Amino acid sequence: MSVPLEHDYIGLSDASSLERSTESSNINVFTLKATELSLGLPGFGKNSEENAKFGPVVKNYMSGAKRGFSDVNFNGSGPSGKWALNGGSEADLCRGVNCVFEKNQTSSSDVKPVEEEKKGPVKAQVVGWPPIRSFRKNTMATNLPKSGDVAEANLGSGECLYVKVSMDGAPYLRKIDLKIYRNYAELSTALEKMFSCFTLGQCTSNGIKGRDGLTESKLKDLLHGSECVLTYEDKDGDWMLVGDVPWEMFIDSCKRLRITKGSEAIGLAPRSTAKCKNRN
Amino acid sequence: MVDRVDSAGEWTQSSRFPDEVLERVLALIDSHKDRSSVSLVCKDWYNAERWSRRHVFIGNCYSVSPEIVAARFPRIRSVTLKGKPRFSDFNLVPEDWGADVQPWLSAFSTAYPFLEELRLKRMAVSDESLEFLATKFHGFKALSLLSCDGFSTDGLKAIATHCKKLTELDIQENGIDDLGGHWLSCFPESLTSLEILNFASLNSEVSFDALEKLVARCKSLRVLKVNRNISLDQLQKLLSHCPQLTELGTGTFMQELISGPVAEFKNMFSNCRNLITLSGLWDATPFYLPVIYPACASLTFLNLSYATLRSDELANLLSHCKTLRRLWLLDTVGDKGLEAVGSCCPLLEELRVFPADPFDQEILLGVTESGFVSVSRGCPKLRYVLYFCRQMTNAAVATIARNCPDFTHFRLCIMNPGQPDYLTKEPMDEAFGAIVKTCTKLQRLAISGLLTDRTFEYIGKYAKNLETLSVAFAGSSDLGMEYVLQGCQKLRKLEIRDCPFGNAALLSGLTKYESMRSLWMSACNVTMNACRVLAKERPRLNVEVMRDEEGGDDSQAHKVYVYRTVAGPRRDAPPFVLTL
Numbered sequence: 001m002s003v004p005l006e007h008d009y010i011g012l013s014d015a016s017s018l019e020r021s022t023e024s025s026n027i028n029v030f031t032l033k034a035t036e037l038s039l040g041l042p043g044f045g046k047n048s049e050e051n052a053k054f055g056p057v058v059k060n061y062m063s064g065a066k067r068g069f070s071d072v073n074f075n076g077s078g079p080s081g082k083w084a085l086n087g088g089s090e091a092d093l094c095r096g097v098n099c100v101f102e103k104n105q106t107s108s109s110d111v112k113p114v115e116e117e118k119k120g121p122v123k124a125q126v127v128g129w130p131p132i133r134s135f136r137k138n139t140m141a142t143n144l145p146k147s148g149d150v151a152e153a154n155l156g157s158g159e160c161l162y163v164k165v166s167m168d169g170a171p172y173l174r175k176i177d178l179k180i181y182r183n184y185a186e187l188s189t190a191l192e193k194m195f196s197c198f199t200l201g202q203c204t205s206n207g208i209k210g211r212d213g214l215t216e217s218k219l220k221d222l223l224h225g226s227e228c229v230l231t232y233e234d235k236d237g238d239w240m241l242v243g244d245v246p247w248e249m250f251i252d253s254c255k256r257l258r259i260t261k262g263s264e265a266i267g268l269a270p271r272s273t274a275k276c277k278n279r280n
Numbered sequence: 281m282v283d284r285v286d287s288a289g290e291w292t293q294s295s296r297f298p299d300e301v302l303e304r305v306l307a308l309i310d311s312h313k314d315r316s317s318v319s320l321v322c323k324d325w326y327n328a329e330r331w332s333r334r335h336v337f338i339g340n341c342y343s344v345s346p347e348i349v350a351a352r353f354p355r356i357r358s359v360t361l362k363g364k365p366r367f368s369d370f371n372l373v374p375e376d377w378g379a380d381v382q383p384w385l386s387a388f389s390t391a392y393p394f395l396e397e398l399r400l401k402r403m404a405v406s407d408e409s410l411e412f413l414a415t416k417f418h419g420f421k422a423l424s425l426l427s428c429d430g431f432s433t434d435g436l437k438a439i440a441t442h443c444k445k446l447t448e449l450d451i452q453e454n455g456i457d458d459l460g461g462h463w464l465s466c467f468p469e470s471l472t473s474l475e476i477l478n479f480a481s482l483n484s485e486v487s488f489d490a491l492e493k494l495v496a497r498c499k500s501l502r503v504l505k506v507n508r509n510i511s512l513d514q515l516q517k518l519l520s521h522c523p524q525l526t527e528l529g530t531g532t533f534m535q536e537l538i539s540g541p542v543a544e545f546k547n548m549f550s551n552c553r554n555l556i557t558l559s560g561l562w563d564a565t566p567f568y569l570p571v572i573y574p575a576c577a578s579l580t581f582l583n584l585s586y587a588t589l590r591s592d593e594l595a596n597l598l599s600h601c602k603t604l605r606r607l608w609l610l611d612t613v614g615d616k617g618l619e620a621v622g623s624c625c626p627l628l629e630e631l632r633v634f635p636a637d638p639f640d641q642e643i644l645l646g647v648t649e650s651g652f653v654s655v656s657r658g659c660p661k662l663r664y665v666l667y668f669c670r671q672m673t674n675a676a677v678a679t680i681a682r683n684c685p686d687f688t689h690f691r692l693c694i695m696n697p698g699q700p701d702y703l704t705k706e707p708m709d710e711a712f713g714a715i716v717k718t719c720t721k722l723q724r725l726a727i728s729g730l731l732t733d734r735t736f737e738y739i740g741k742y743a744k745n746l747e748t749l750s751v752a753f754a755g756s757s758d759l760g761m762e763y764v765l766q767g768c769q770k771l772r773k774l775e776i777r778d779c780p781f782g783n784a785a786l787l788s789g790l791t792k793y794e795s796m797r798s799l800w801m802s803a804c805n806v807t808m809n810a811c812r813v814l815a816k817e818r819p820r821l822n823v824e825v826m827r828d829e830e831g832g833d834d835s836q837a838h839k840v841y842v843y844r845t846v847a848g849p850r851r852d853a854p855p856f857v858l859t860l
Contacts, residue, residue, distance in 0.1 A: 185565060
């Protein structure tokens with residue numbers, strides 16, 4: 001048995017592990033995309049098709065992890081510069097860049113995207129521009145865009161909170177940033193996507209038809225389905241069941257996550273082994 | 281028909297109808313434009329019209345005085361009043377500029393003691409004024425405040441407490457001092473007449489108990505828009521009391537805690553068969569959004585501009601909303617989301633796409649020209665668009681114009697000022713040229729991007745129905761503004777900021793401004809002397825110049841506001857406003 005490869009936090013991994021996961025076929029295309037080589041901010045992988053049409057090619061860098069980009073800065077914009085890259089292998093970086101160039105046919109500029117981004121210091125905001133009423137401005141400011149494809153223009157929401165996620169029987173662990181999720185529902189969705197390539201057939205809730213009829217009790221079923229239990233290790237080193245405490249409290253105390261399966265899931269009734277539907 | 285010769289020696293025909301009958305007939309005319317026309321026919325009709333008018337619309341509170349209004353129209357029950365220039369919404373007008381509603385209320389308390397409705401936009405409203413309104417007008421029924429400022433929730437308390445016959449309380453985006461939600465508890469138990477209640481833009485929590493009881497006893501309630509503090513299960517309880525709602529603004533659309541079995545929400549909307557408008561949906565996530573699917577089939581207006589949805593989430597939702605006519609979105613849905621709009625909503629007439637993060641300097645997200653084109657392909661009936669984006673091309677806009685020739689309102693905001701066509705690097709002149717050439721019904725236009733005088737040449741030449749034009753960071757010379765003033769015969773409102781238009785441009789409109797409601801020019805190249813000339817030549821215009829707060833050159837007129845008036849110069853102008 002091969003040594004489980006731990007993904008580094010940029011989401012770069014060996015090609016071989018990608019191949020292993022392709023056996024799960026089509027529905028895992030999106031999962032593959034999540035592990036695809038690319039650079040950029042977290043939670044953007046889902047948006048890569050949308051971004052493909054954007055002019056400045058650099059937008060397509062938006063899949064993969066956020067952390068670890070602090071060493072090298074583009075256009076000297078300091079630690080808050082989005083385009084800071086760390087010293088990941090050059091080959092991997094180029095791979096990401098090439099993927100992106102191929103995807104983006106609409107951009108006419110072959111100027112290196114990096115340079116296009118080089119606008120110098122952030123421009124001073126013009127009074128009253130763009131023309132948006134104060135109420136909306138204030139509301140959107142406090143409504144910090146969170147997970148999914150909504151970018152954070154500045155990483156002002158604080159540090160990222162990367163925790164390892166292990167699943168029993170999976171060949172390697174993953175790491176996720178808890179800060180990008182707003183609630184348990186989103187975490188569950190993300191984990192499901194991330195681990196669906198590992199015959200997660202057991203880990204599903206009975207009778208989910210699309211999203212109709214989903215209730216919180218069923219969500220709990222999902223997280224703690226008959227064959228799967230999601231647990232976390234808290235600051236004291238104890239293993240706790242996910243979902244008991246408010247979300248904020250959870251992310252404050254969670255150090256790592258574990259999806260337990262099979263016989264270790266004691267006390268829960270067996271369910272049908274419907275294939276875990278991709279939530280996309 | 282008896283012919284008479286009147287004092288001027290003209291032949292006239294006296295009306296066959298007694299005045300009362302004419303008044304009854306004219307009472308059926310609602311549109312104030314029609315009423316204006318009626319009043320110009322002859323003196324009899326002028327009188328009949330003024331006695332039969334119940335609603336007066338005043339587009340600029342300084343164009344006329346309360347006394348003049350009261351003298352002409354003795355039987356008004358409903359007033360709509362607009363105050364500050366529109367750019368005050370974007371902080372371009374200093375505080376204490378004016379537009380105080382109190383002088384109007386004072387005049388109305390004697391002239392229209394039976395006033396029932398008051399709708400204010402961009403007026404300065406104080407708590408004392410709200411109390412005055414609540415206590416002096418005993419039959420008062422409907423209050424709507426949009427983009428007003430100067431009041432607090434204490435003013436709302438007065439309204440809730442004293443207006444025994446209140447049918448409407450509509451508080452939209454205002455500069456309100458939110459001191460708490462106690463105002464809602466001030467509605468007395470005896471108040472059962474409420475039909476419209478909108479407090480979506482207030483941040484403080486109200487007493488849910490009071491709200492629930494209020495909703496339960498107001499059987500005619502048809503519009504309810506709650507604020508973000510109202511949770512999903514609270515909303516469910518409210519809906520059980522008012523299934524007859526036609527418009528609903530939800531509270532937060534997410535529940536944080538998974539705390540054991542929770543009541544299912546999927547039946548929340550199953551009894552709401554009359555719902556045509558849905559808004560709110562704060563924090564909506566794919567987990568709870570399906571709850572609204574049962575209501576979607578009858579929706580005509582869906583406001584998702586506070587829900588940060590992704591493209592797939594929107595697509596799923598829209599597949600249930602085939603009858604939508606108006607849709608407001610955040611640009612988090614991206615171009616892919618807009619493709620879904622194009623494919624799901626063939627009846628769409630209005631689309632507004634707001635930026636989730638307007639100050640993001642990088643072109644990372646949001647929507648592009650491609651999303652707009654997708655919508656135009658699928659929605660040929662589009663007539664109103666407000667679109668915030670970070671890139672656009674002339675070709676795309678030309679395509680859009682071809683696909684949607686019926687535009688009446690085209691407001692395109694390319695958020696980086698002075699940005700060219702990102703593919704060709706040319707100015708965006710041809711884009712707006714295409715719009716004005718193709719869309720002959722265009723009434724309102726807002727332009728952006730890198731624009732030369734050519735844009736204005738097109739506008740002046742083709743936009744013959746244009747009434748409102750908003751210009752920022754555009755133009756190359758005075759010619760630009762001159763083209764518009766000469767060519768757009770129906771122009772009523774012109775607002776310009778940060779453009780290289782100077783005195784020649786300003787004065788080229790000398791004969792035009794009296795046919796317009798107002799002109800705003802800020803950060804242009806106009807000097808005080810030119811303003812003085814204008815003021816001198818046109819005594820029926822008020823030419824107001826706002827001093828620049830930071831001092832600077834006194835000969836430059838930094839902010840100029842020109843409007844026609846029959847009320848003479850303002851008597852309440854603050855020190856920084858100079859009326860020439």
